[in-house]
Amino acid sequence: MNNALKTLYIVFEISKDNQSFFAGALTSSSYVGAFFGAILTTFIKKYHTGILIADICLFVGSSLLIFSDIYTFFIGRLIAGVGCGICAVCQPVFIRQFSPTSMYSSMGGILSTVFSFGYFLTMLYGVWFPTTDNITSPDQLNQYFWRIYFFVGGIPSLIRIIVMKTIYNFQTPIFYIQNNQDDKALTVLKKIYQSTNYQELLENIREQSQTQNKQVELGVTIRKHKKQFQFGLFLMFIFQFCGFNAVVQYSTQIFNDSQPQKTAQFLSFLISVLKWILYSFAGTITLKYYGRRKPLLAGLTLMLIANFGIFLFSYLNNDDMIIVFIFVFVFANFSSTGPIVPVYMPEFVPQQLISYCYYTFWFYSIIILLVFPIAIKNLGMENCFLFFAVITLLGVVIFYKYGVETMNKTNQEIYQLFKKNVTDSLVQMIQ
Secondary structure, eight states: OGGGHHHHHHHTOOOGGGHHHHHHHHHHHHHHHHHHHHHIIIIIOOHHHHHHHHHHHHHHHHHHTTSSOHHHHHHHHHHHHHHHHHHHHHHHHHHHHHSOGGGHHHHHHHHHHHHHHHHHHHHHHHHTOOOOTTOOSGGGSOHHHHHHHHHTTHHHHHHHHHHHHHTTOSOOHHHHHHTTOHHHHHHHHHHHOOOSOHHHHHHHHHHHHGGGOTTSOHHHHHHHTHHHHHHHHHHHHHHHHTTHHHHHHHHHHHHHHHSOHHHHHHHHHHHHHHHHHHHHHIIIIIIIIIOSHHHHHHHHHHHHHHHHHHHHHHHTTOHHHHHHHHHHHHHHHHTTHHHHHHHHHHHHSOHHHHHHHHHHHHHHHHHHHHHHHHHHHHTOHHHHHHHHHHHHHHHHHHHHHHOOOOTTOOHHHHHHHHHSOHHHHHHHHHO
């Protein structure tokens, strides 16, 4: 929405005070989507079906955004949000279950790269969004431009529906293995991987399924993997309360408040360029050669510096330096937590529990999106980012103490790492 916000003020008469309400509509319904995603991943285990349902919601929701009606627009945001929530839970697990241990870094990296490229294309289109400085009524706007702008998000969803119902119309190999259908699992592997040693791939993926046995009770899994589950919940908390949504979602509004509209659009576009480049680099180079722990720790540390910088220069009313530290934060997030956490989480959190971690992620996201505009109005930007800095500092300390390296490790090896004490884990990672 960001590049079209001023158009929305005119078309739908959405004031700046109500912006967070409509932005939060998608996130709030994502919480509902994450709930259904949790059911699909934990009990039904049909991730392919979950992604199809998500894409249908995303396509329908995007289609409803093209009508000049505030209620239809709001309903479209809600439906699209459900799709976002389901997709956020099902998609990483779907990719994890298709990937042997040695290939997962590359597969997860591709997801990050393509995701950031789609974000870049959307923002690139927004650069040419007409300025609205001298427009006061909807009749003066290009009525096709803003409609296409909001609908474009439904196009890839429609394409994926078609592809996944024709070319890739099957569940994951683990699903077939757990249902004693090894022949179907082998057929899927032959269709996906360009390799001759399919039986070895089948055994590799069978090992993943051992921690996902559908007959194991949820309580037993939580007790066995307590440390991994707690660390996953902590990571989701830090992901949101380090200031991620506040900076990324409201950066355009911050730019608009201090810069001309064209400059604000360019700065927003520059963020999308950085996201594409950094997500691509993290997805292809960082994950492959530097693992997960070191980049995440470095990224959290840099975000701590950025949050403190935004706090300091908000207190000093220096808009230029605020923008500088926003870009420092963006650089840190887009090169570490943004692309790496979705790959890192499915590696150490058992599949039976990961949906609950993503469920808390959307809950925290709702809190930030709805509370941040109120907090920044009543407490000031400086106090809000001082809070984010404190939370990020907590994240750096706890991640340094408990975070483990999971690159190219099997589920059993990761389980043993979390069972060991902190000192032994750090010594093993150094070695």
